[in-house]
Amino acid sequence: MVFELGHPTMVALDIDGTLHCAEDTNPLAHETISVAVRAAVRAVVLSGAHVVLCTGRLAPATRPFLRELNIIAGFAICSNGAVLIDATTGKVVEQALxxxxxxxxxxxxxxxxxxxxxxxxxxxxxxxxxxxxxxxxxxxxxxxxxxxxxxxxxxxxxxxxxxxxxxxxxxxxxxxxxxxxxxxxxxxxxxxxxxxAGVSKAAMLERLRIELGVAATETLAVGDGINDLEMLDWAAHGVAMGHAPASVLAAADQICPPGTEDGLATALSGWFR
Structure with missing residues (x-):
């Protein structure tokens, strides 16, 4: 995928299985993000692109990842699209009850x-x-x-x-x-x-994309789960982690190495260095 500015300007990243590979039940999972993945995400942030963490996790379980990655501006999508939080304050700014x-x-x-x-x-x-x-x-x-x-x-x-x-x-x-x-x-x-009904990571991402003024052709998403299918389809370029289920692999434009091999860092390095 060739982006107009050389790299995507809105990057949506799943958390579990994408940013880290620890068990979901690990209360310190944010600390298991590898050095390579941390550096790759930091390169995206420094490029000026909008980095949006998109997860099934609730807001309190998402905030530690924002802090760990030093994402202090923008938004994060929680609860599979039902909640939007401000990355600066961690507060809920939108919700679908x-x-x-x-x-x-x-x-x-x-x-x-x-x-x-x-x-x-x-x-x-x-x-x-x-x-x-x-x-x-x-x-x-x-x-x-x-x-x-x-x-x-x-x-x-x-x-x-x-x-x-x-x-x-x-x-x-x-x-x-x-x-x-x-x-x-x-x-x-x-x-x-x-x-x-109607709630999904993709639906909230689309509303956010319009609000941020990002062109649909300048979007990238990376994920590994069933709850990422619509998100991968939403993005101009969807990347599936190598360990993802067959249905997720089939929905992606690109497949990167699995999480155990720092697949996210490999995927992002194609546009951000």
Missing amino acids: FDLRDPIAVLREQLPGAIFVSENPGVGVRATGFVDDADMHHGEVELVGIDELATMSTTRLAVHWPGHSGQALTEILTGVDLPGIRSLCYEDEPLADLTA
């Missing part, structure tokens, strides 16, 4: 034993139980009963179904009707993320 009453009424019946983790935007989570997940290690954790949770609204609802497969969870959620809700399932683990 939905009510929990109806989805919880349906899912508590369909998924006995499921644990529901609801985002409290910018603060932490409200959960019906504890799970070993990154979002439980950053920000406030408030344990609540399922009936109380159902009276609230949220930007992202994580549904964990311990003791079951990701495929089983996917099959059930595919078959239920949740009006106004988007379900994103991960077949390799019993986890699903629910957001308001």
Whole structure:
């Protein structure tokens, strides 16, 4: 891909599996970013391009990556596109809420034993139980009963179904009707993320691109997950990490080495030095 200015002017980067390769549950995952990847991201920042971290993580679990990479201007997209935070202050500047009453009424019946983790935007989570997940290690954790949770609204609802497969969870959620809700399932683990319909990393990136005055032809995105598919399609040039699932590899314009081989640094070095 040849960019008009020699390099893209808006660069969207996934976090888990892209910026670092540690387990999501590692509360210090931001510290596992390699020297090569840190230097590569710094080169992008120094070029004047807009660097936008785009993640399924909640805001409190995203802020440490902004600090670690010294990204002190611009924005970061959290909760798979449901929350936008100011990189300078870490504060939430935009959010897409939905009510929990109806989805919880349906899912508590369909998924006995499921644990529901609801985002409290910018603060932490409200959960019906504890799970070993990154979002439980950053920000406030408030344990609540399922009936109380159902009276609230949220930007992202994580549904964990311990003791079951990701495929089983996917099959059930595919078959239920949740009006106004988007379900994103991960077949390799019993986890699903629910957001308001129309929410995605790509949708928030497009709104941000227009606001920043960046040409659509000057966008780059790098990711490795199912939740990155639309983002890779949105970008003028989408790069998939070498360890990504087949569907993600097929959606990309370019495939870089896996995260264990500093693939992100390799990908960015094609435009930034």
